Amino acid sequence: MQKKKIAIVGIGLIGGSLAIQLHEKKISSRLIGVDVDASHRELAMELDLVDEIMELDEAIAAVDVIVLAIPVDKLVDLMPGLMDKIDQQIVIDLGSTKSPVVNSIKDHPKRGRYVATHPMWGTEYSGPQAAVRGAYENKAVIICNATDSDSDALEWTKSMYKKIGMHLLEMEAKAHDLHAAYVSHISHITSFALANTVLEKEREEQAIFELASAGFESTVRLAKSNPAMWVPIFMQNKENVLDVLKEHIAQLNRFRESIEMEDHQYLLKLIGDANKIRRIIK
């Protein structure tokens, strides 16, 4: 595949980790970082995530590919104006919700230059210092509404993700947002709520710290995730997230009832049903 000059807009966890891959897999001939946060810009240079820092407009003019790794509310605000400014550059976003960004430039004359993607990877940390080597490998990336993208833009984007080691799935934006609510967004909400439950009820923090076992850590670790990233995701995917959240609260109420009633058989069945997740998660 042809190496290209690439700008990464938003050099935090997601953009920074992609930058490392673009360098290491020799996908970029030059990497330009764009970030509204001065400390992120400095850190991105210090950590060698990018070759150079530019302002957004300068970067747009200087590169072949623009990768957007910013919170999804900022993304939707930015897209129409950005698409006005490009010529033949490829624009790729990495947002966790897809319908709002796709819809934001649905009828734009340059729509074909844009490829909507969601690489299914992240950690609970944020900022350039959270960027890690080897991210995205062996994970899925979803490409949404692929037929609306120009074939050269689509093919180059697919090649980029394949070279990083991701496996590609195509899906309509609407279907993506529904699935993402189940497999990602709800996990974050349960983890945030669990953290608040424990912090609310348990004031003797030393006790938690000492007692917290591996099980607690794994269920609560997502609660460290960045609000600036997650609030817009939940808001943009409001309907799907609320559906799944209501179902989840109903499921928790079943556990509550079975324990309240001391209904061993029902509780055994609920846990037995949950065990079927083994079919999905090894």
Added chain:
Amino acid sequence: MQKKKIAIVGIGLIGGSLAIQLHEKKISSRLIGVDVDASHRELAMELDLVDEIMELDEAIAAVDVIVLAIPVDKLVDLMPGLMDKIDQQIVIDLGSTKSPVVNSIKDHPKRGRYVATHPMWGTEYSGPQAAVRGAYENKAVIICNATDSDSDALEWTKSMYKKIGMHLLEMEAKAHDLHAAYVSHISHITSFALANTVLEKEREEQAIFELASAGFESTVRLAKSNPAMWVPIFMQNKENVLDVLKEHIAQLNRFRESIEMEDHQYLLKLIGDANKIRRIIK
């Protein structure tokens, strides 16, 4: 410390993993396995977890220390009769709830021979094949109602855990059960309920499998845990578990409301509060 002949009653995940440590840390002169399940007995020998298999009564007569690693309902049934049969042996249990087992032999003439413990370690797997090397190391073990144990029994038990590499905490059984509801039991319920939510709502399992990212895996992995172990824990710790579960549902409802009302500020605050878990979990 003096090596002893030790019987492990229940050679599954918990008992089997302890057996490996007792062998490797040279704490046992001989290890005897007891299990009601014939396939567990065979596997425990095949996997070299124990030196020999015996029936319970035979084992009681043959050893210096009896370690009980069975579900907490079975434990409470077994204890009074077991204590009737011992002479100077030390009896140690590893159960996840402590008040019921402690109360089951509260006034027993041999009470002093018993040490109530809860090593804070486990995985979502079960059976002898799930036993792992290096388990328990650098984790906390809680010793409950220590002053009710004879000093020789208590000291030997503490030495055993220290030699394995655990750090010791002492606590009343009642306080233990309260803390355990927060840092362990509720995590399992949220994970079971999350698995059921996803399995209920999402019929296209291939989609989940492909999309499931690291976040989903970590929050849902406890949902694979063994019902035979967890149903009795929830039942025995009913009051504490229900208190925490109600609080957790209330917390989830706050997330639901903030998303429904599109109240960005409230949702930012809820997630910001959850982020404080960083003080506890690095």
